[in-house]
Amino acid sequence: MKKYLLLGIIIGGIVIFFITKHDSLGKVVYEKNALTLEQHASLPIPPKIENPKIDTNAVDITYLMGKFDPAKEKDFILIPGNYLVAKNTLYLRKETLDAFIKMRTNALKDGVTLNIVSATRNFTSQKSIWENKWTGKTIVAGENLKTKYPDGNDRFKKILEFSSVPSTSRHHWGTDMDINSVDPSYFNTVKGQKEYDWLAKNAKDYGFCQPYSADRKTGYNEEKWHWSYVPLSKDFTNEYKKLINLKDIKGFLGDTYVKQNDVINNYVLGINPDCL
Numbered sequence: 001m002k003k004y005l006l007l008g009i010i011i012g013g014i015v016i017f018f019i020t021k022h023d024s025l026g027k028v029v030y031e032k033n034a035l036t037l038e039q040h041a042s043l044p045i046p047p048k049i050e051n052p053k054i055d056t057n058a059v060d061i062t063y064l065m066g067k068f069d070p071a072k073e074k075d076f077i078l079i080p081g082n083y084l085v086a087k088n089t090l091y092l093r094k095e096t097l098d099a100f101i102k103m104r105t106n107a108l109k110d111g112v113t114l115n116i117v118s119a120t121r122n123f124t125s126q127k128s129i130w131e132n133k134w135t136g137k138t139i140v141a142g143e144n145l146k147t148k149y150p151d152g153n154d155r156f157k158k159i160l161e162f163s164s165v166p167s168t169s170r171h172h173w174g175t176d177m178d179i180n181s182v183d184p185s186y187f188n189t190v191k192g193q194k195e196y197d198w199l200a201k202n203a204k205d206y207g208f209c210q211p212y213s214a215d216r217k218t219g220y221n222e223e224k225w226h227w228s229y230v231p232l233s234k235d236f237t238n239e240y241k242k243l244i245n246l247k248d249i250k251g252f253l254g255d256t257y258v259k260q261n262d263v264i265n266n267y268v269l270g271i272n273p274d275c276l
């Protein structure tokens, strides 16, 4: 069922009205001639977050392993450039972007700017990141990992400090994003620390959680920049646990080390329990 809502905002003493279309959950329906995302960002913040659910029957291993093109998926939306650190072509699921915009709008009121560095990355994109580290094409913290770690399993584990094996990234799902910087040292600066402190205190109010928190027993190193939209990502995590086996994770350099590192239990499921 779709509903229409008349909304007014005051700009320079003039009241401007918008008519927005909402679905049965009260979410804004994105379509031609509907409110733009920029306009949406300027609307009053609803008093409580919605709790969208995915249709788990529609989720299959192809989706969970990122083997699709987000540009062609109806549930995904291009992120407007004014929410990005750099002018890249990035997508999120609509509900995730909706929640991010609400969070960003309120952060701005506290003097904190939140912009997206990276969002949905499909299998092909993650394979490129992974293999460039594997072959030494990408220098990681000043090191060529191919020459520094000639043993394949050592190199596999080294890359896994911060990067996911293709097929296992939360970035596949359209629910996860990196905010402001992916350099750990950035969050030691006054600006970075303030942004992280704001997120650590407030992100949960918008449905976001830091999956790679400090002090976990297994998994990636702490990532202060990576945030998940939990109302959806928790379902994808649970479906992943049910549907994917280690033997499904293949098709990239180094994939022979997937099994011995048990990347599903140690990495996909090695997350902050608050995100489950």
Ligand SMILES: [Zn+2]
Residues within 6 Å of the ligand: 118, 171, 177, 178, 225, 226, 227
């Ligand atoms: Zn990330």
